[in-house]
Amino acid sequence: MRFMHISDLHLDSPFVGMQKDYPQLQEILIQAPFKAFQDAVSIAIKEQLDAVIIVGDIYDTQRQTIYAQHFFVKQLKRLNEASIPVVICHGNHDYLENQRMPMQYPENVFVFTNQKIDYVDINFKDKTTGRFYGFSYQNRWIHERKVREFPRNPKETDYVIGLYHGSEEGMESLAGHYAPFAISEMINKDYDYWALGHIHQDVLLNEAPPIRYSGTPQGRNRLEVGDKGAYIVSLELNRPPQLKFVSLASVIWRNEMIDCQEDWQANDLVESINNLVETYQKEVDLGLPSQIISLTLTNAQRLPIALQEQIEAGELDSVLPEPQSEDSFVVVIRICLERQMRLEAFEYDQRLKMSFQNACQNVQEGSAYSETMQDLWDHPLIRKWLPDLENDSSLKQDIVHSAQELMIQAIGFEFKEAEMDEN
Numbered sequence: 001m002r003f004m005h006i007s008d009l010h011l012d013s014p015f016v017g018m019q020k021d022y023p024q025l026q027e028i029l030i031q032a033p034f035k036a037f038q039d040a041v042s043i044a045i046k047e048q049l050d051a052v053i054i055v056g057d058i059y060d061t062q063r064q065t066i067y068a069q070h071f072f073v074k075q076l077k078r079l080n081e082a083s084i085p086v087v088i089c090h091g092n093h094d095y096l097e098n099q100r101m102p103m104q105y106p107e108n109v110f111v112f113t114n115q116k117i118d119y120v121d122i123n124f125k126d127k128t129t130g131r132f133y134g135f136s137y138q139n140r141w142i143h144e145r146k147v148r149e150f151p152r153n154p155k156e157t158d159y160v161i162g163l164y165h166g167s168e169e170g171m172e173s174l175a176g177h178y179a180p181f182a183i184s185e186m187i188n189k190d191y192d193y194w195a196l197g198h199i200h201q202d203v204l205l206n207e208a209p210p211i212r213y214s215g216t217p218q219g220r221n222r223l224e225v226g227d228k229g230a231y232i233v234s235l236e237l238n239r240p241p242q243l244k245f246v247s248l249a250s251v252i253w254r255n256e257m258i259d260c261q262e263d264w265q266a267n268d269l270v271e272s273i274n275n276l277v278e279t280y281q282k283e284v285d286l287g288l289p290s291q292i293i294s295l296t297l298t299n300a301q302r303l304p305i306a307l308q309e310q311i312e313a314g315e316l317d318s319v320l321p322e323p324q325s326e327d328s329f330v331v332v333i334r335i336c337l338e339r340q341m342r343l344e345a346f347e348y349d350q351r352l353k354m355s356f357q358n359a360c361q362n363v364q365e366g367s368a369y370s371e372t373m374q375d376l377w378d379h380p381l382i383r384k385w386l387p388d389l390e391n392d393s394s395l396k397q398d399i400v401h402s403a404q405e406l407m408i409q410a411i412g413f414e415f416k417e418a419e420m421d422e423n
Contacts, residue, residue, distance in 0.1 A: 001124045001159055004044050004246075006230035007055035008216040009037050010093070011068040021358055022333075024326055028290075029251065033060075033072055036217035036248040040186070040230050041075045043246055045082045046234065050124040052084060053132065055197030056091025056165030064094070069103065080106035085122050088112070091165035091197055092178055112136040112163070117149045121157055128237070131156065133191075134163030135177075142166070147181040153190040159235050162189065165197040167204060186211050190320045192235055200224050202245070210241050216246040221335060222294045223392070228390030251290045254280075257293065257338075260302045268318055269297070269307075273332060277321045280330040291330045300337035308337060310385035336398075363403050369396060 002198055013033050044052050059068055079086055089112045090096055096114065105111065109122040112134045119133045133150055146166065153160045166179030178198055183205050186194050194211040201224075204217040214231050216224060228249040234242040258272050273295065279289045300308055310316065323329035337399075362368045376382060377390045389395065 001050050001126060001128050001130055001186075001236075002047070002232060002234045003051035003053060003130075004040065004049055004230055004232055005053055005159075005193075005212070005214045006037075006040055006217060007056070007165070007195070007214050008057045008200055009033060009054070009072075010057055010060040010216060010218075010220060011037070011072060012065050013060035022323060022331060025329065025331070027322060028326060032249070032251050033174070033218045034068075035250050037072075037075060037227070039248050040217060040246070041078050043232075044079065044084055049084055049232065050126075051087060051122060051130070051132075052079060053087045053161070053163055053195050054089070055195050056089050056137070057065070057197060058088070058090070059094040059388040068140040073103065073105065076109055077106050080108040084108065085110070087122075087132045087134070087163065088121060089134040089165055089197075090165045092137050092142075095137035095140050105204070112387055114273050115142065115146070117151070128159065130159040130161060130235075132161050132163060137165065141177040142179040142229050143177065144179065145181060145185070145272040146179040146187075150189055152188070158237060159193075160191045161364075162186065162191045162194045163197075164194060167198055168196075178356055183211060193241060193375045194234055195233075200228075202228070208240070210243060213240070218251070219249060219253045220290075222253050222255070222292070225255050227252055227289075249287075249289055252288075252290060254293045256293050256295050257298050260297050260299045261343045262302045264303060266307055266310075266316075269303070269316070274321055277332065278331050279304040281324065284328045284330055290328055293330065293332045294334040294336075295332050296336050296338050298338045299340055310412075311335060311337060360400075360404055363400050370398065373399075 011033050043249065058072060071243075076086055086109045088109060110119050110132075113136065115135050115138045117133060117135050119131050121129060121131050123129055135146055135149075150162060164179070164181065166181055167176050168183060169176045169180040187206060187209065192207075192209055194206075194209065196205070196211065196213040199213040200216040200219070201213065203213040205211040205213070210233070212231065215228055217228050217230055219225065219228050227247050229245055229247045232244045232246055234244070236242075256276060258269075262266070276293070276295075280288075280293070297303075297311070300311075304313075320332050321330075323331050328374065364397060373390070384388060
């Protein structure tokens with residue numbers, strides 16, 4: 001028995017994190033999640049798979065567009081024409097309370113219609129049988145440990161697969177928003193495979209049985225770096241499961257670094273960036289997906305102060321390489337400076353050192369971060385399009401790091417190349 005595990009399609013998803021706008025690329029970026037799912041369906045049909053399972057967050061927003069719904073059903077009809085069953089659960093983005101008008105799906109589609117654990121049995125072409133257990137989010141959050149409601153494998157079919165859109169938070173978690181579970185709880189159910197959704201990275205939590213997040217098929221922002229796709233899972237009686245990654249992303253986000261040198265001026269920096277883009281462009285021209293690059297200039301304290309200020313003011317953006325093609329492109333959309341420095345005065349003024357450390361701790365662990373950012377979290381557009389931004393640990397890390405640098409600069413001492421003293 002062979003099936004595709006895909007999750008977190010996020011159709012109609014906005015691409016965010018583009019500090020520099022490229023209007024000519026907007027349509028490609030908007031269509032990228034749709035293309036990823038369309039390609040997934042084409043692969044399933046070509047491979048003559050026995051089933052496709054979609055583990056939540058089909059849509060990105062609480063109100064799905066007509067275009068996204070029409071597109072999704074159209075792809076399901078393609079699978080129906082190929083006699084491929086589809087099993088669907090809804091996640092925290094496309095939760096059922098928002099489905100005011102129930103979708104009319106083709107006859108090959110089974111949808112978990114509430115938060116109660118349900119199952120569907122499917123007879124496969126190779127004469128084996130499979131049972132798929134799962135549930136859907138009725139509301140945006142599920143605090144209960146839904147894994148405890150899944151029955152132990154009843155051994156009534158050849159294979160048992162669990163669909164679970166949630167967050168792995170360990171046995172002791174009692175406050176998770178997204179159906180928290182522990183790996184051991186899933187192992188104890190004696191299923192053949194656990195198909196997970198919610199985390200946008202490809203993560204294998206356990207090998208036997210496989211407990212895996214397939215990740216999103218198309219990265220949407222600079223935090224979702226690397227290739228994205230789905231998994232084709234092959235189950236055969238008395239043999240270990242076989243998992244094969246299928247690349248689906250037409251646009252890949254990358255994090256790259258350029259190490260600044262002591263004698264560099266603006267021209268040296270621009271040349272290094274151009275060389276980086278040209279290297280990627282050669283690979284894209286040979287068939288690699290288009291690339292969106294977030295660039296970090298390490299050891300930026302080596303650059304002249306005036307040049308650092310110009311970069312932070314965005315002046316470098318005007319000379320960045322423009323995309324050569326709308327079909328296969330490489331763009332740098334974000335440049336940040338990373339300085340290795342300390343304040344020598346800390347060694348001679350313990351009161352200043354303690355004050356700085358207390359300020360850093362308040363930003364990192366206290367209320368300063370949440371109080372400063374609260375107006376942003378409460379903005380209607382942020383709440384609509386980026387509801388999880390408030391809990392984005394990577395964003396907080398970037399802002400905290402920038403705040404520490406600003407505090408050092410504000411004191412007005414010269415930067416010294418060294419690791420920041422944490423003692």
